[in-house]
Amino acid sequence: MGKKYLIALHRGPDFDCVTCRFMIELAYNIGPEDEVQVVFVEHGKMYESPVSEDTTVIHADTGGILDPMQNCFDHHNSGNLLDEEISGRDCDPSSANAIFNAFPNRFRHDQLIQALVNLTNRVDSGHREQRENQDQDTRNELITKIRSINIKRRTKFWLSEFQDPKEPRHIVTMFYQLMNLFWAGKLSELQALDMAVAALEAWYFTNSTLQHKLETLMSDAELVENNGLRIMILPDSDLWPKMIRYHIRSTRRWRDMVDVWVTHNPKEKKFGITCMSEDLEHDLKKICRLIKGVDPNLTEDDMHLESFVLYVNETKKITPSLIRQAVLELGKKARLKAGNE
Numbered sequence: 001m002g003k004k005y006l007i008a009l010h011r012g013p014d015f016d017c018v019t020c021r022f023m024i025e026l027a028y029n030i031g032p033e034d035e036v037q038v039v040f041v042e043h044g045k046m047y048e049s050p051v052s053e054d055t056t057v058i059h060a061d062t063g064g065i066l067d068p069m070q071n072c073f074d075h076h077n078s079g080n081l082l083d084e085e086i087s088g089r090d091c092d093p094s095s096a097n098a099i100f101n102a103f104p105n106r107f108r109h110d111q112l113i114q115a116l117v118n119l120t121n122r123v124d125s126g127h128r129e130q131r132e133n134q135d136q137d138t139r140n141e142l143i144t145k146i147r148s149i150n151i152k153r154r155t156k157f158w159l160s161e162f163q164d165p166k167e168p169r170h171i172v173t174m175f176y177q178l179m180n181l182f183w184a185g186k187l188s189e190l191q192a193l194d195m196a197v198a199a200l201e202a203w204y205f206t207n208s209t210l211q212h213k214l215e216t217l218m219s220d221a222e223l224v225e226n227n228g229l230r231i232m233i234l235p236d237s238d239l240w241p242k243m244i245r246y247h248i249r250s251t252r253r254w255r256d257m258v259d260v261w262v263t264h265n266p267k268e269k270k271f272g273i274t275c276m277s278e279d280l281e282h283d284l285k286k287i288c289r290l291i292k293g294v295d296p297n298l299t300e301d302d303m304h305l306e307s308f309v310l311y312v313n314e315t316k317k318i319t320p321s322l323i324r325q326a327v328l329e330l331g332k333k334a335r336l337k338a339g340n341e
């Protein structure tokens, strides 16, 4: 049998509430068999109504108390009379940050959650400016989109429009648009919150799976050092080269380790090559010339540059070993150039 939870947040929820609601699910290991009820209370207040004995009541971003043992996570913890040292000390920048610190085993090594909490810390204090600076067109477009949604449908179903958010900051924008609809009386605050939480779930679960896939791919990669140029040849995969590039760039361990990397997608018969250096375009053009040098019959269609990745079609002549040879050649040329200067 599932467990019962009641999560109390403050009226007119902000993005901190969204992040807390999402992180509570991870921290308390809440599954689909469990029952979760979300209630909104006046700013700073506790939920006072009686609940059944088997219900765990969790307060986040309201209640004035920061006490993980009591399931209370409010960074505005000046009301915590039981613990005067805590109220005197610097408060957490957000309640999400307080939850993060309260569950080190769950969150400490989770880079995605760390990034989400950092974002929440920034927007929780500055979301007003963010709201004002939004591009009016994007805003209207989104509002029209949301209006066209049948709000009577079940949350996760009508979320399909937002199910593939690329980054949590897009969800921040989306959430405040939804809150504008709430203030205009077109959406309940629970609907706005649920949509944003579902979007966060989509972002988190897609990316944690992807992150795992990428890490596996990287650990199986071949790293060749040629005259100081570090080349990473990744195993065959159908992962999007742009995604791999983004992952390498945003992971320090990889970023400091690789200069050039090569992917091969045997299904689409395509190679992806990119450089991590600052002189990226120059380097990629050099690779273009090198590959053309090996196969002069190569046409424009066989090779194109897109979003910092050079794509090369696999043909009878353009084989994995040819690409390898061309990329290793780059190491030699780089050394020569350095020697001349």
Ligand SMILES: [Mn+2]
Binding pocket: 010, 014, 016, 017, 061
């Ligand atoms: Mn708040």
